[in-house]
Amino acid sequence: QKEVEQDPGPLSVPEGAIVSLNCTYSNSAFQYFMWYRQYSRKGPELLMYTYSSGNKEDGRFTAQVDKSSKYISLFIRDSQPSDSATYLCAMSSGTYKYIFGTGTRLKVLA
Amino acid sequence: DTEVTQTPKHLVMGMTNKKSLKCEQHMGHRAMYWYKQKAKKPPELMFVYSYEKLSINESVPSRFSPECPNSSLLNLHLHALQPEDSALYLCASSQDVGTQYFGPGTRLLVL
Numbered sequence A: 001q002k003e004v005e006q007d008p009g010p011l012s013v014p015e016g017a018i019v020s021l022n023c024t025y026s027n028s029a030f031q032y033f034m035w036y037r038q039y040s041r042k043g044p045e046l047l048m049y050t051y052s053s054g055n056k057e058d059g060r061f062t063a064q065v066d067k068s069s070k071y072i073s074l075f076i077r078d079s080q081p082s083d084s085a086t087y088l089c090a091m092s093s094g095t096y097k098y099i100f101g102t103g104t105r106l107k108v109l110a
Numbered sequence B: 001d002t003e004v005t006q007t008p009k010h011l012v013m014g015m016t017n018k019k020s021l022k023c024e025q026h027m028g029h030r031a032m033y034w035y036k037q038k039a040k041k042p043p044e045l046m047f048v049y050s051y052e053k054l055s056i057n058e059s060v061p062s063r064f065s066p067e068c069p070n071s072s073l074l075n076l077h078l079h080a081l082q083p084e085d086s087a088l089y090l091c092a093s094s095q096d097v098g099t100q101y102f103g104p105g106t107r108l109l110v111l
Helices: none
Strands: A004-006 A011-014 A019-025 A032-038 A045-051 A054-058 A061-066 A071-076 A085-092 A104-109 B004-007 B010-013 B018-025 B031-037 B044-050 B053-057 B064-070 B073-079 B087-094 B100-102 B106-110
Touching: A004 A085, A011 A019, A019 A085, A019 A104, A032 A061, A045 A054, A045 A061, A045 A071, A045 B100, A071 A085, B004 B087, B010 B018, B018 B031, B018 B087, B031 B064, B031 B073, B044 B064, B044 B073, B053 B064
Parallel strands: A011 A104, B010 B106
Antiparallel strands: A004 A019, A019 A071, A032 A045, A032 A085, A054 A061, A061 A071, A085 A104, B004 B018, B018 B073, B031 B044, B031 B087, B044 B053, B064 B073, B087 B100, B087 B106
């Protein structure tokens, strides 16, 4: 079993839809949780960062962490074609090793 | 400013060449990282420098040699690479173990 599991997609949604992206993990020591957006042939861009449990909102993006279920989510409201990218979750237990999910490819159709 | 810069953007090299990748950040971050990323795969950690000292080497072949001249700069020296080393090489930095910021990457092709 991988430490972090993420559905690779692709996930196709119409413009304006609410998108839900998820990762599950097995290591209960993870405390730092991040979501990155990566466009093709570019470096990952940090979207959201959460420490421990709870919700965090930034514009159209909401990140949720449920440590009891070992489950994290990223919600994108009013999705746009420009949101089409690969979304990577990443997490760390407080060391310099960040464990990444495999990434979910998202396509938002105009 | 949350910018990590990398040069060059693209690099083509033969298997006998020696080249270097450069990374720079001015956020005052004390940890800097090299990752390798193949197509449709997540980034794969290679090296971590913490306070200018090598703290993690993920059993990377010696044809890759990292160097951290100061707290803002990170180099990756390449020598005698193989075609399978062709990938996107990403630099990242973080303030201790918090949020990690990535550069745009260097796309490397080994012929």
